[in-house]
Amino acid sequence: MQEALTIDGSQGEGGGQILRSALALSVALARPVRITKIRAGRERPGLLRQHLAAVRAAAAVSGGECTGAELGSVEVTLQPGAVRAGEYAFAVGSAGSALLVLQTVLPPLLLCDGPSTVVVEGGTHNPLAPPFEFLERAFAPRLAELGAGLELELLRPGFHPAGGGRVRARILPGRPRAFELLERGTPLAHGAEIGVAHLPRSILERERETLVRELGWPADAIVECDVNTSLGPGNYLALTLAFEHVTEVVTGFGERRRSAEAVAHQAAAAARGYLAADAPVGEHLADQLLVPLALLAGGRFRTLAPTPHTRTNAELVNRFLPGAVHLERRAEQDWLATVAGRRAPS
Numbered sequence: 001m002q003e004a005l006t007i008d009g010s011q012g013e014g015g016g017q018i019l020r021s022a023l024a025l026s027v028a029l030a031r032p033v034r035i036t037k038i039r040a041g042r043e044r045p046g047l048l049r050q051h052l053a054a055v056r057a058a059a060a061v062s063g064g065e066c067t068g069a070e071l072g073s074v075e076v077t078l079q080p081g082a083v084r085a086g087e088y089a090f091a092v093g094s095a096g097s098a099l100l101v102l103q104t105v106l107p108p109l110l111l112c113d114g115p116s117t118v119v120v121e122g123g124t125h126n127p128l129a130p131p132f133e134f135l136e137r138a139f140a141p142r143l144a145e146l147g148a149g150l151e152l153e154l155l156r157p158g159f160h161p162a163g164g165g166r167v168r169a170r171i172l173p174g175r176p177r178a179f180e181l182l183e184r185g186t187p188l189a190h191g192a193e194i195g196v197a198h199l200p201r202s203i204l205e206r207e208r209e210t211l212v213r214e215l216g217w218p219a220d221a222i223v224e225c226d227v228n229t230s231l232g233p234g235n236y237l238a239l240t241l242a243f244e245h246v247t248e249v250v251t252g253f254g255e256r257r258r259s260a261e262a263v264a265h266q267a268a269a270a271a272r273g274y275l276a277a278d279a280p281v282g283e284h285l286a287d288q289l290l291v292p293l294a295l296l297a298g299g300r301f302r303t304l305a306p307t308p309h310t311r312t313n314a315e316l317v318n319r320f321l322p323g324a325v326h327l328e329r330r331a332e333q334d335w336l337a338t339v340a341g342r343r344a345p346s
Contacts, residue, residue: 004032004077007319010040012312016051019076020104021291021313023058025320027080028108028295030062034077046072050096050122054104057090061105061116085112085173092122095163097129102169107291109171110148116171124158124165125195125227125236127253130284132157132167133193133238134249138285141247146296147177147345159197162232178345179289179299184280185244190217192239192267195227196254203235203260210264211237215271235260237267246280274304277333283307290317290339294324298341304333 007022019038026033039045047055052069055076059066063081090101098120109116125131130139132154140150149172158165192211196204208222227234235254240247252267254260274282281289281303287310293299294317306314306327314325314337321342328336 002032004034004079005319006034006036007316008037009035009074010037012315013308014041015039016100017309018312018316019051020054020100021316023054023078024104024107024291025295025317026078027058027062027064027083027105028111029320030080030082031320032077032079034075036075038074038076040074046074047076048096049094050092050100053090053092053096053101053122057088057101057105060088060090061108083108083112085109085114085116087117089119090121092120092163095123095126095158095160097126098122098124098158098165098167099132099135100129102167103130103288106150106169106171107295110173110292111295112173115173118169118171119155119166120169121164121166122158123160123163124154124167125234125253126160127255130288131236131238131251133240134251134284137240137247138249138282139288142179142181142285142289143292145177145181146179146292146299147174148172148292148296149174157195157197157227157230157234159230159232159234159236162230164231176297176341176343176345178297178341179293179301181246181280181301184246184278188242188244190239190241191221191223192217192237193223193225195225195234195236197227197230197235198233199235199254203254206260207237207264210261211239211268214265214268235263237264239267239271241271241274243280248274248282248285250274277304279303279334283310286310286337287313290314290325290337293339293341294321295343296341297343297345298339300336300338303335303337306335
């Protein structure tokens with residue numbers, strides 16, 4: 001039996017991302033992994049429900065054996081088996097992000113010989129996690145350029161604290177192609193949508209007014225999204241900035257004791273920051289491209305200054321695949337990420 005690679009879960013950004021990426025790489029590469037000090041620096045260390053769901057999902061798609069898979073555990077060991085395409089269903093059991101569970105099993109399932117369907121229940125619009133619109137509009141099209149398909153369907157939105165959202169993903173492996181994204185290209189449509197579930201409609205109007213005022217967009221570029229099938233109250237903004245070669249999605253989420261104006265102001269500021277820069281790949285997309293690129297045909301892209309998440313993910317990929325990811329600073333908000341892939345392009 002191959003010796004497990006030990007990953008210190010407190011390194012770098014030190015959150016759940018290290019766990020998820022380590023699980024994805026372990027399963028995809030059939031490399032046993034031991035993850036210690038999981039979320040050691042967080043207020044509630046160890047596995048929460050969404051992290052536990054990711055561990056169990058990684059074991060399920062690979063027929064693997066896992067120890068430490070219980071709430072609060074600060075150490076997990078996974079001995080993966082062979083990844084199998086098929087139909088899977090996972091439940092977070094809380095309002096934790098369903099999409100982060102999906103992103104744990106997505107990379108290994110992209111390496112299978114056939115398609116897979118994954119349904120995950122939990123939160124679909126969470127702070128500190130990619131919401132459905134980001135994966136659908138920013139991430140999935142870039143994955144297609146790598147030669148892989150990801151078709152997403154929002155079955156029911158889910159907000160904190162009620163959760164209960166459901167997402168269906170159709171994962172379609174293809175012929176790997178080298179990836180290059182160095183320019184945004186011609187600007188296309190820019191707009192926003194606002195979802196308000198089981199809350200006063202005035203929230204939507206105040207957020208729209210703030211976005212119109214701060215971004216100078218016409219009011220008809222900001223539309224309402226019906227999310228009232230959710231099990232509980234919630235509010236989100238999704239600002240879509242479309243260009244010829246890339247689409248960036250900036251999001252904001254309503255919270256208790258936080259005004260609608262503050263939510264919209266923060267989202268507008270993030271959108272202005274991206275538009276003021278020249279690099280095509282936003283900070284969150286950069287983070288999420290690294291693992292698929294390393295496992296498929298590789299490539300390169302220009303991005304904004306790497307976040308702690310991106311740096312941590314790069315270091316983690318390099319633990320499994322030494323020298324695969326290189327980040328080069330060209331200017332303050334212009335970096336070149338180069339990733340060596342494991343599969344030759346078609």
